Amino acid sequence: MEDAQGIVLTAHSAGLSITTFGKSHTYPGHYYGPAMRPYYLIHYILSGKGVFQSYHGDSRTYRLHQGQGFLIEPGFVNRYESDASEPWSYIWVAFSGSEARSIIEALGLSQEEPIFSCTPEQGHALEQCIDRMLEFQDVQLANSFRRMAQLNEFLAILAEAQKDTLPSARADDYVASGLAYIRSHLSEPFTVQNLADYLRLNRSYMTTLFKEKIGMSPHEYIQQCRINKSGHLLESSALSIETIAYSCGYAKTDSYTRAFQRQKGMSPSAYRRLCRENKYSLYLVNNK
Structure with a gap:
């Protein structure tokens, strides 16, 4: 079980559109999967710890904690479970569209390399992006632009966190x-x-x-x-x-x-x- 606040949106056939986002405080042993998602989904761990399992050719298990995050790509089977003694809390955002794959590739993330880490300051900034998205819940056009602005900021923070792992520009x-x-x-x-x-x-x-x-x-x-x-x-x-x-x-x-x-x-x-x-x-x- 989990105490979650999340929003599910209708995806549009645009270059990039938000599918779902939210924040969750899980109970010990709470899990999801094994299952596939139809969109790109990013989790970031605010506190606690848990296990993320990625099934791509062979099964890979990642034991994760506060300050780390993981990517789930569409069409792949994954499972994640909250720790029994220190259950994790996390934020998430999912998106799809013709530009989604190139954005994920530019961030240096993939099903083969799904894990990233952030500084406490970067993690706090990611959480603020999701909190602001949750403020703009209704379907007004103005709020859809505000949510997209926060998604872009979320991705910019990830890019900053990943800069040392990305190849230098030629x-x-x-x-x-x-x-x-x-x-x-x-x-x-x-x-x-x-x-x-x-x-x-x-x-x-x-x-x-x-x-x-x-x-x-x-x-x-x-x-x-x-x-x-x-x-x-x-x-x-x-x-x-x-x-x-x-x-x-x-x-x-x-x-x-x-x-x-x-x-x-x-x-x-x-x-x-x-x-x-x-x-x-x-x-x-x-x-x-």
């Missing part, structure tokens, strides 16, 4: 993340230092990685992307030069004009005229 990963950041923030006047801070890299080391992988510095790549974007806007829109400059991350039109001149060999206004003349010439050729 140079390719840093550069790929940097390129994605640049492309997503072209309309903002961010600096190379902002990019280094985002990647948590020394600026000089980041520049070295970029030059090795794409043959140009972060500054050169940012300028190229901004000028190329502005060229498209000059050709395809009637936006003013000032508006295009701001839309491409330039705080001042003069700075944009100088950068465009250096890369294209002409001013933005001249480039726009040339594009219009070429289009008109092409129109005349096609309509002879």
